[in-house]
Amino acid sequence: xxxxxxxxxxxxxxxxxxxxxxxxxxxxxxxxxxxxxxxxxxxxxxxxxxxxxxxxxxxxxxxxxxxxxxxxxxxxxxxxxxxxxxxxxxxxxxxxxxxxxxxxxxxxxxxxxxxxxxxxxxxxxxxxxxxxxxxxxxxxxxxxxxxxxxxxxxxxxxxxxxxxxxxxxxxxxxxxxxxxxxxxxxxxxxxxxxxxxxxxxxxxxxxxxxxxxxxxxxxxxxxxxxxxxxxxxxxxxxxxxxxxxxxxxxxxxxxxxxxxxxxxxxxxxxxxxxxxxxxxxxxxxxxxxxxxxxxxxxxxxxxxxxxxxxxxxxxxx
Amino acid sequence: xxxxxxxxxxxxxxxxxxxxxxxxxxxxxxxxxxxxxxxxxxxxxxxxxxxxxxxxxxxxxxxxxxxxxxxxxxxxxxxxxxxxxxxxxxxxxxxxxxxxxxxxxxxxxxxxxxxxxxxxxxxxxxxxxxxxxxxxxxxxxxxxxxxxxxxxxxxxxxxxxxxxxxxxxxxxxxxxxxxxxxxxxxxxxxxxxxxxxxxxxxxxxxxxxxxxxxxxxxxxxxxxxxxxxxxxxxxxxxxxxxxxxxxxxxxxxxxxxxxxxxxxxxxxxxxxxxxxxxxxxxxxxxxxxxxxxxxxxxxxxxxxxxxxxxxxxxxxx
Numbered sequence: 001x002x003x004x005x006x007x008x009x010x011x012x013x014x015x016x017x018x019x020x021x022x023x024x025x026x027x028x029x030x031x032x033x034x035x036x037x038x039x040x041x042x043x044x045x046x047x048x049x050x051x052x053x054x055x056x057x058x059x060x061x062x063x064x065x066x067x068x069x070x071x072x073x074x075x076x077x078x079x080x081x082x083x084x085x086x087x088x089x090x091x092x093x094x095x096x097x098x099x100x101x102x103x104x105x106x107x108x109x110x111x112x113x114x115x116x117x118x119x120x121x122x123x124x125x126x127x128x129x130x131x132x133x134x135x136x137x138x139x140x141x142x143x144x145x146x147x148x149x150x151x152x153x154x155x156x157x158x159x160x161x162x163x164x165x166x167x168x169x170x171x172x173x174x175x176x177x178x179x180x181x182x183x184x185x186x187x188x189x190x191x192x193x194x195x196x197x198x199x200x201x202x203x204x205x206x207x208x209x210x211x212x213x214x215x216x217x218x219x220x221x222x223x224x225x226x227x228x229x230x231x232x233x234x235x236x237x238x239x240x241x242x243x244x245x246x247x248x249x250x251x252x253x254x255x256x257x258x259x260x261x262x263x264x265x266x267x268x269x270x271x272x273x274x275x276x277x278x279x280x281x282x283x284x285x286x287x288x289x290x291x292x293x294x295x296x297x298x299x300x301x302x303x304x305x306x307x308x309x310x311x312x313x314x315x316x317x
Numbered sequence: 318x319x320x321x322x323x324x325x326x327x328x329x330x331x332x333x334x335x336x337x338x339x340x341x342x343x344x345x346x347x348x349x350x351x352x353x354x355x356x357x358x359x360x361x362x363x364x365x366x367x368x369x370x371x372x373x374x375x376x377x378x379x380x381x382x383x384x385x386x387x388x389x390x391x392x393x394x395x396x397x398x399x400x401x402x403x404x405x406x407x408x409x410x411x412x413x414x415x416x417x418x419x420x421x422x423x424x425x426x427x428x429x430x431x432x433x434x435x436x437x438x439x440x441x442x443x444x445x446x447x448x449x450x451x452x453x454x455x456x457x458x459x460x461x462x463x464x465x466x467x468x469x470x471x472x473x474x475x476x477x478x479x480x481x482x483x484x485x486x487x488x489x490x491x492x493x494x495x496x497x498x499x500x501x502x503x504x505x506x507x508x509x510x511x512x513x514x515x516x517x518x519x520x521x522x523x524x525x526x527x528x529x530x531x532x533x534x535x536x537x538x539x540x541x542x543x544x545x546x547x548x549x550x551x552x553x554x555x556x557x558x559x560x561x562x563x564x565x566x567x568x569x570x571x572x573x574x575x576x577x578x579x580x581x582x583x584x585x586x587x588x589x590x591x592x593x594x595x596x597x598x599x600x601x602x603x604x605x606x607x608x609x610x611x612x613x614x615x616x617x618x619x620x621x622x623x624x625x626x627x628x629x630x631x632x633x634x
Contacts, residue, residue, distance in 0.1 A: 020455070020457065023458075023539070024391070024457050024458050024459075024539070025357060025387040025388075025390040025391050025458070025523060025524060026355040026356055026357035026387050026388065026390075026391045026393060026446075026448070026455075027355070027356045027357070028353045028354070028355055028356075028391075028450070028455055029353060029354040029355075029356060030353055030354070030452070031348045031354060033350055036345045036346060036347055037345070037346040037347070037348060037354065037447075038343040038344070038345055038346075039343055039344045039345075039346060039397070039399060039431060039432060039447070040342060040343035040344070040399070040432060041399040041400075041401050041432060041433060041434050041443075041445060042401070042434050043401035043402070043403055043434045043436050043441075043443060045403045045436055045437070045438030045439075045441075046438070047438065048403070048436055048437050048438050049436070070342040070343050071342075071343065073342040073343075074341070074342050074343045074345075076343060080356070082356060082357075082358040082445055083358075084358050084359070084360035084401070084443035084445070085360070086360055086362045086365070086441060114356060115356060115357060115358060116358060117358050117359050117360045117443075119360050119362055119365055119366070120362070120365050121362030121363070121364065121365050121439065121441060122362075122438065122439035122441070124360075124362075124403060124438060124439070124441045124443075126358075126360060126401035126434075126441075126443035126445075128358060128399055128401075128443075128445040129343075130354075130356070130447075131343070133345070135347070138337070138343075138345055140337065140341050141340075141341050141342070142341075206342060207342060222340070222341070
């Protein structure tokens, strides 16, 4: 199976940071003293996570990017990945593009592929990522304090809008809007530098992969708190004149695949956090506050909460 | 999707050896000082690695066992796994049995599931394993010395014979033979204790997953050596009267999935190595010697080498 050899060939690199890389029964690594190992895995399946005709480069990029996003959410420095991939047939051109995408993302975030398994079967990509974080310093879902500001990075809903575009549901977006949406969907840029910079400033953090309502919900549950957030404060493209309001809300609040960070921090840290965003060129917004009463309340300013069913929360979960 | 919740529920356990387990963006682990991390991954696909009607318990067991075998081959102590699994539809009964099999294997080899990703798609299981090994002590494929004995554990060809049974190719085996073969194919027992015991005695090691000829070939290539091995010395069931000789040779030399260890060691260590086998109740056999001339030669005692094509080497690879 020449393509399996090709991919191993293509992926193989000698790296002084690895004691033993691809080509033995296991890779060997050393964790610097004073650090914990952070480990996460994500599986992407054709037809479930991407359309079969999605460019192979983008599939390669995204397979790694979603894993790096998990490291970002922990405030961990990503270091190494393994790749399990099954592909249905010999397709050297596809594999080459896939490898290029994965390695481009690996290069951008300084991550090394250390091992893997290639096999025949329906297209399925499973990346496992390992990073390091100073002992006891990792950001977790638990840890939010009562009265914390709730922050999100970037703009939400773009990936869901991009998916709608691919499904032929939208026809009125400008060319620029379309390309922003598709880029977010297919080549997400995990907020790694941000995760590392806020590690000492935030109390808790999660990446937004299932949608703001669901992921902030996970964070609140883990922290034993509730929250109120205000629609007008949630950063998103102003598309109220282009698509129905309810649909926009659904994309922003319940659309997945954004890979922005949602975190909580003491109001005393606002200025420092805003400075981090400025240094990185990333918009950071306070969208609400944690509160004692459990559950997540989303409302227009000075209005009663919007019922969660109305934002498609359950549907998208 | 209740079954995904079920599997996470079922798999979740609190363990004092893990700093942070299932349920956050990443798990957090500590590697004891003086140790390297050993990392490996294997992907099992329905239709490629097992028949769709294979008992779910066995699929769960084997998914982990093949990864533990990689740790055994490195002389590493397996510690943690992540699991990526895609399944086509809600099937609680299947998932429960799968979990039971995986966890039974995890318990037997003292391994902890620390994270994972469950998704919808054609059945695919990707386990990634992490173990620890004292720095610089890992067994590798490279490192064989000229004049080393070549050892194998257990008996070879059983899994390939089991596969033949499932394919309806054999009808003359005794009930006992059949159950030995099927057990080897579906519930392999990686040679973990052996790998750990020979770590200081062997020069190089590999587990036999693709067949003796292929895997010993990898070891020799990595070590820059060749070898001669003798058919009569290769441990296998005496089935010469039940199936054709050529077919038996093919199963023993080129059948995969045995998960025995093949290793090389100085002849001076023979007695110590045999003692390890006795203590573990595992048959250990010297089947030949490494030599300077590259390539692998297999022959009947005092006969010229058997051409590798004749043992189905290429076919099975």
